[in-house]
Amino acid sequence: MLTISTNNTPSDRKALEQLAAEAFRRVGFGIQVVNNPSERSLVLANQGEVDGEGLRVAGLATQYPHLIQVPERFIGISFVAFVRQPGLQLDGWASLQPHRIGFITGWKMFEAHATGARIVNRVDTPEQLFRMLAQDRIDVALYTLADGLALVQRLGLSGIQAVTPSLRDVDMFLYLHQRHSALVPQVAQALRDMKADGSHARLLHGI
Known part of the structure; x- marks a missing residue:
């Protein structure tokens, strides 16, 4: 075992x-x-x-x-940016730099590519991450596509959407x-x- x-x-x-x-x-x-x-x-x-x-x-x-x-x-999974601000355009890692972003501590993909953003918040749980986005404490939440969409629905959060294309598949x-x-x-x-x-x-x- x-x-x-x-x-x-x-x-x-x-x-x-x-x-x-x-x-x-x-x-x-x-x-x-x-x-x-x-x-x-x-x-x-x-x-x-x-x-x-x-x-x-x-x-x-x-x-x-x-x-x-x-x-x-x-x-295979898709790493994506979730946003609440209507019309916020993101295209690649460099486009995160002007924003307040959040992701889960220890997620190596985001640690490698997203820490150049204006403000970086590391959190312990996805629930924390998406509630920060819903409360306008961050501009961008970084997570995986399928589970992010499911979590938004489970938490009953409105106005949050995934940005396309994904940051990386x-x-x-x-x-x-x-x-x-x-x-x-x-x-x-x-x-x-x-x-x-x-x-x-x-x-x-x-x-």
């Missing part, structure tokens, strides 16, 4: 749970998924206190050297602690097999 830590959005966590459960089942392991704050989740995995971490963008092994990226895409990956290096190619192959036999698509369709 392996423990995978995550700070994914609700739909991405479901994808991680279901896809990873099937991939690891095919190589003879069970998994449990636990929640931790975003930055702590990576640190715990890098220190080996849990067995892996996901889902994350590619390339984090350079910053967390004890983690190995499973080199097969789990899912990315592939998301699982990372395993280096003690499980032998499992990395096996899990990658299991994912490829799942895509080939249709089970990957079926599992995602049910989320």
Whole structure:
């Protein structure tokens, strides 16, 4: 039984749970998924206190050297800007610079590309983030498209919309602690097999 830590959005966590459960089942392991704050989740995995971490963008092994990226895409997601101000035009990371922005602490995509904005607010939860936007405490909330739209609806927030095009569409990956290096190619192959036999698509369709 392996423990995978995550700070994914609700739909991405479901994808991680279901896809990873099937991939690891095919190589003879069970998994449990636990929640931790975003930055702590990576640190715990890098220190080996849990067995892996996901889902994350590619390339984090350079910053967390004890983690190995499973080199097969789990899912793709869209990172977007949510705004309340009518007609606010954004096109790419540089367009965020004049604005007050917010994102969740530890989200590496935004830490890498969005910290040049006029005011940067880091928060702990998506609920905090979107309430700040609704209360005009920030101009732009950075989050993922599908879960952001669902959260706006769940919180009953009016006038908030996602800006198109997305800031970036990315592939998301699982990372395993280096003690499980032998499992990395096996899990990658299991994912490829799942895509080939249709089970990957079926599992995602049910989320």
